[in-house]
Amino acid sequence: MWELTADGRELEFHLAGINNENFIMRDGQTGSWWQQASGQAILGPLKGTKLKRVPHDEVTFATWKREHPATRVLKRDPTTAGKYAAANWEEEVAAYPVVTPRSPREPLKDRDLVVGVEISGASRAYLLSELTDRGPVNDRLGDSPILLMVFEGGRSVRVFERTVEGQALEFFAATGVDSGRIIDTPTGSTWDLTGLAIAGPLSGRRLARLNPLLDYWFDWKTYHPDTDVYRAGR
Amino acid sequence: MLCLLVGVSLLAVGIPVWLIQPFRHQTPQDLEVSYLLRRWSPVGTSILAGFAVFWVLRLWRGSPGILRRGGLSLALVLALLTAWFAQQNHFEWLFRPPAHPEYAPAEEASFLAGEERVLGIELKGEAAAYPIRQMAYHHLVHDRVGGVPLVVTY
Numbered sequence: 001m002w003e004l005t006a007d008g009r010e011l012e013f014h015l016a017g018i019n020n021e022n023f024i025m026r027d028g029q030t031g032s033w034w035q036q037a038s039g040q041a042i043l044g045p046l047k048g049t050k051l052k053r054v055p056h057d058e059v060t061f062a063t064w065k066r067e068h069p070a071t072r073v074l075k076r077d078p079t080t081a082g083k084y085a086a087a088n089w090e091e092e093v094a095a096y097p098v099v100t101p102r103s104p105r106e107p108l109k110d111r112d113l114v115v116g117v118e119i120s121g122a123s124r125a126y127l128l129s130e131l132t133d134r135g136p137v138n139d140r141l142g143d144s145p146i147l148l149m150v151f152e153g154g155r156s157v158r159v160f161e162r163t164v165e166g167q168a169l170e171f172f173a174a175t176g177v178d179s180g181r182i183i184d185t186p187t188g189s190t191w192d193l194t195g196l197a198i199a200g201p202l203s204g205r206r207l208a209r210l211n212p213l214l215d216y217w218f219d220w221k222t223y224h225p226d227t228d229v230y231r232a233g234r
Numbered sequence: 235m236l237c238l239l240v241g242v243s244l245l246a247v248g249i250p251v252w253l254i255q256p257f258r259h260q261t262p263q264d265l266e267v268s269y270l271l272r273r274w275s276p277v278g279t280s281i282l283a284g285f286a287v288f289w290v291l292r293l294w295r296g297s298p299g300i301l302r303r304g305g306l307s308l309a310l311v312l313a314l315l316t317a318w319f320a321q322q323n324h325f326e327w328l329f330r331p332p333a334h335p336e337y338a339p340a341e342e343a344s345f346l347a348g349e350e351r352v353l354g355i356e357l358k359g360e361a362a363a364y365p366i367r368q369m370a371y372h373h374l375v376h377d378r379v380g381g382v383p384l385v386v387t388y
Contacts, residue, residue, distance in 0.1 A: 001355065004376070004383040013374055013385050015325040016272070017254035019265060023325075023373055024254070025387070033269055036373075036387050043269040054384050056355050061363065062348030065340045068361035071354070072337040074368060074375065076345055080330050083371050155351050 002039045002051035021096075022219060037223045055211045059156035067194055107229045108217040115157050116213040116220040116227070119144050123224040125217060128154050130232050135173035136182050138162065139230065146210065147171050149182070149193060157214055160195045160207035236289045236309050243282045243316040246275040251324070279317040286313035331374040337362070353386060355379050364388075 004010050009029060016026035016033055024042075025034045032044030039051035057064065064071060076084065096111075108114065114125035122142030131137055132154035139146050145168040147160045162169045162184075174181035174190065181198075182191050189200025195207035213220065221227060250268035254260060290310045297303055340363075346352075352363040358380030369375065369388035376385050 001353065001387060002385050004385055010383050012376065014323055015329055015331065015373060016323075017250070017265075017268060017325060018256045018258075019254070019260045021256065023387075024265075025374065025385075031273060033265070043265060044273075054355060054357070054379075054382070056353050056386075058351060058353055058366075060348060061343075061346050061350050061352045061365070064352050064354045064361075064363050065348075068354065068356060068363075069340060071340045071361035071363050073340060073343040073346060073352075074362070074364045075336040075338050075343075076368060077330075077332045077335070077372070080332070080371065083330075085367050085370050152349070155349060 001054040001056040003054055004051075006049050006051055007046055022222070037219065053211065055209060057158070058212075058214055059158070060152050063152065063156050063193075106217070110216065110218040112217045113154075114215060114217050114220050114229075115148065115150065115159070116215050116224065117141060117146065117148070117159055117210060118213075118224060119146065119161075119210060123227040124230050125220050125224075125227050126230040128157075128214070130230075134232075136171040137232075138170050145169075147207065148212075151193065156193075157212055158193065158195070159210040159212040161210060162207060164202060164205055164207070236286060236293070236306070239282050239286050239289070240309050240312045240316075243279045243286075243313055246271055246279055247316050247320050250275075275320040276317075279313075279320040283313040283317040286310055329371060329373050331372050331376075335375050335377065353388065355384070355386070357382050 004012070011027040011029050013025040013027055013034070015023060017024040019035060022035060022037045025036060026032070027034065027046070030045045032041045032046040034041050034051070039053060041047050041049045061073075108125070108127060113128040115128055115131065116123065116125050119141050120143070124139075124141050126137070126148060128150065131148060131150040133151065137148040139148065145162045147162040149158045150156070162171065169184040169187070171182045171184050171191070174183050180193055182193070183189070184191065184202070187201045189197045189202040191197050191207070195209060197203050197205045250271045253264040253268045286309060290306045293306055294303065297306060346365055351366045353366060353369060354361065354363050360380040362377060362379050364375060364386050366388060369386065374385060374387055376383070378384070
């Protein structure tokens with residue numbers, strides 16, 4: 001998800017190829033090649049330029065619609081609707097081969113789905129299945145206290161910084177995370193899943209959102225070679 | 235000479251097709267070579283095709299046999315085909331980004347079940363959702379949300 005303005009002009013992108021199962025885009029203005037995963041130009045006149053990331057959410061349509069009733073939705077393109085993946089496409093993709101180099105002691109399987117989080121140079125992969133419906137996960141990445149929430153059976157993922165006014169809050173589920181409410185300690189304020197405090201002393205405050213990437217382990221690791229892996233109960 | 239021309243043309247378009255195909259491990263060198271070939275092959279193969287036409291015309295009179303003329307025709311067709319292919323973006327034959335993406339208001343989006351995952355963007359008060367199942371095919375959608383030009387990728 002990238003802004004189109006780079007190098008002082010608005011670019012337009014085309015598909016240009018595959019680099020280790022992550023696609024390459026070519027801009028129509030300079031012909032430079034860009035990596036989709038990193039938003040960086042890897043070849044051509046703009047090599048080294050980075051696109052500005054647009055923060056986005058990866059959640060179920062039901063959640064998105066509830067929180068943004070006025071949203072518009074990309075329609076199915078009738079000329080290519082036959083090419084769209086089946087509802088079980090994630091299972092099919094999980095069986096595809098992996099081509100990047102691996103060490104014999106990988107902590108996760110190639111196509112394990114991870115929630116990748118990067119903050120000021122530190123990156124960590126969270127095994128999606130381990131976080132699913134577990135309620136809020138309070139962690140610390142680099143120097144930053146962060147909060148992860150995986151709800152709706154792993155189909156919605158959100159990550160926040162959990163520092164408010166210089167104080168790191170700890171969160172726990174009100175009555176199961178699907179109740180749509182979490183509570184912090186020490187203030188006992190109630191928050192919704194968008195990171196907004198809706199009752200209690202911190203009412204009206206909002207947690208800063210981080211942009212997690214839901215990705216396969218092999219791909220996350222390719223673009224974050226220094227990543228570590230979260231282990232529950234650590 | 236004609237064979238060499240056609241051979242070079244075929245390699246110029248064939249090598250990047252082979253190098254940057256899915257499910258093959260790509261090294262930085264593979265990408266560099268592919269980039270250079272994709273960049274210059276449209277012009278290069280057109281020039282070579284021009285030479286090929288010239289050579290075939292020159293040799294045609296002096297080659298009355300059906301075999302030789304057949305060979306010349308084949309070389310000509312190959313040269314023209316590769317020049318045409320070099321102008322194409324074959325990746326967008328497989329995954330077509332929508333030329334004119336259309337949007338529906340949420341309440342009219344009956345084609346999308348509530349449990350389907352979407353990529354959601356909200357900028358300056360405007361919200362847009364891109365169903366992941368559609369994005370997994372298109373890969374690229376250009377849009378403007380809250381006045382900001384952006385590209386949605388998956």
